[in-house]
Amino acid sequence: MENNAKKLLEQYLSGNCTPEEAAIVEEWYLQLPFERVAPGHEQIETSQQEVFQKLHFPRKVKRIVLLKRIAVAASILLCFTAGLYYLNRKTETAALLVKKELKDVLPGRNKAILTLADGTVVDxxxxxxxxxxxxxxxxxxxxxxGQLEYVIQDNPSAVTGNNVISTPRGGQYQVSLPDGTKVWLNAATSLKYPYSFKKDERVVELNGEAYFEVAKDKRRPFRVITSNQVVEVLGTHFNINAYTDEPSTKTTLLEGAVRVDNGRGFLDLHPGEQSQLDFNSSHLTIARGVDLDQEVAWKNDIFAFDNADLKTVMRQISRWYDVDVVYKGNITTEKYFGDIPRNSNLSEVFKILQLNHIDVKISGKTMTITGN
Known part of the structure; x- marks a missing residue:
């Protein structure tokens, strides 16, 4: 039994598994918890029995890959053969030193600053x-x-001015606007909106990323203005990623219909479609059959990566954990797949990077990644 399992793991490492065999190995890996200490003998024995049972009773499983294949296989081999948490004492010492610095870097949480029209700032x-x-x-x-709400008691026509709600890096927040529209703000995001919307339109300004559930109002279209486009809707659910450090602005429609206008032309989106506006060329394109769960994963407290390069992964981590990332050497161009809970401490995320042979050093709140 044990020899069969080892043989399968070797085949997995070399890429010679069938899709069904690969799914068995990967599913078992995903059931391994993120531990803060090395697994004990009992846990190792239990894990061995679990994988052995799966090897003798293969079944079709949903294939979920956590980052790279080599990471999965490396983790299994470490726990399966020796019960060691790291490859050798040198790696263990270095990893523990970094982990010690990382352990206090907690994930983001609900926090934001509200700036009122009169300049009053509310934490x-x-x-x-x-x-x-x-x-x-x-x-x-x-x-x-924790949600911010607006309650209109009288005729608010005399109220003028704008509010601005801003989340820092490591923060997120939800606000219910005066018209009943609900907005979820991701980290490092700001939303500017009036105390009271006009009679003929509703306009907000966005920097960063937000998910909108727009209250239906056929008489007053809802417009979201970013640095390079305007999204117009009547009532719908959509996500806008307009971070200036990303290569493009992405607008993803989940329900209803929206029009995206960049001043040179426009696109009408249907559910499941995404507009992509390139920051450099201002070229506006459309992608169909988008994985909606992945595009709004952040709203559901998940990092979701599908064919993402390392820098794309690290931009999300940087915003959520409020850390700066510096690169040295030749950075890998390999792609990453999988989901990571956003409520994980940075040390747990680092564990995955380490398994993918990413050299990470920490100084204060700066992560330096050195390419191999």
């Missing part, structure tokens, strides 16, 4: 639940779930 993380501000019949309050 929503520190603000107590209940009323935050009141002006001419509009009450701004923080709900028990």
């Amino acid at each position: 929503l993380d520190q603000a107590k639940n209940g009323e935050i501000a009141s002006q001419n019949g509009i009450i701004i309050r923080k709900a028990q779930n």
Whole structure:
């Protein structure tokens, strides 16, 4: 039994497994928990029995790959053969030193700054639940779930000016706008919107990434302005990724219909489609059959990667953990696949990078990645 398992793992490493055999190995790996200490003898024995059972009773499973194949196989071989957490003492010592510095880098959480029209700044993380501000019949309050809400009591036509809600790196927040539209803000994002929308339109300005569930109002179209495009809707669900350090602005439609206009032309999107506006060329294209779950994974507290390069992965990690990333040497162009919970500490994410032979050094809040 043991020899059969080892043989399969060797085949997996060399890429000679059938899709069914590869799925068995990868599914077993995904069941391994992220441990903060080396696995004990009992856990190793239990894990061996689990994989042996799967080897003797193969079945079709959903193939989920966590980053790279070599990472999966390396993890299995380490736990399966020796029960060691690292390849050797030198690797163990270096990894533990980095992990010690990483262990206190917690994932992001709900935190944001609200700037009112009169210049008042409210730290929503520190603000107590209940009323935050009141002006001419509009009450701004923080709900028990942390969400920011606007309650309109009287005719708000006399209210003018804009609010700005901003999340830092390592923060996220949800706001319910005066018209009932719900917006989820990702890290390093700001949204500018009026106290009260006009009678003929609703306009907000976005920097960063946000998911919108727009309240239906046929008389007043809802427009989202970013640095290089305008998205217009009546009532729908969509996601906009407009970070300036990304190569393009992506607008993904989940429900309803939207029009994306970059000043040179426009595209009408249907559910499952995504517009991609290149920052350099201003060329606007459309992608169909988009994986919607992946595009809004951040809203569901997941990092989701599908054929992403290392720098794309690290841009997301940088924003969520509030760390800077520096690259040295020849950085790998290999692609990464899989999901990582966004509530993981940075040390757990580092574990995956280490298994993929990524050399990471930490100084303060700067991660230096050296290419092989």
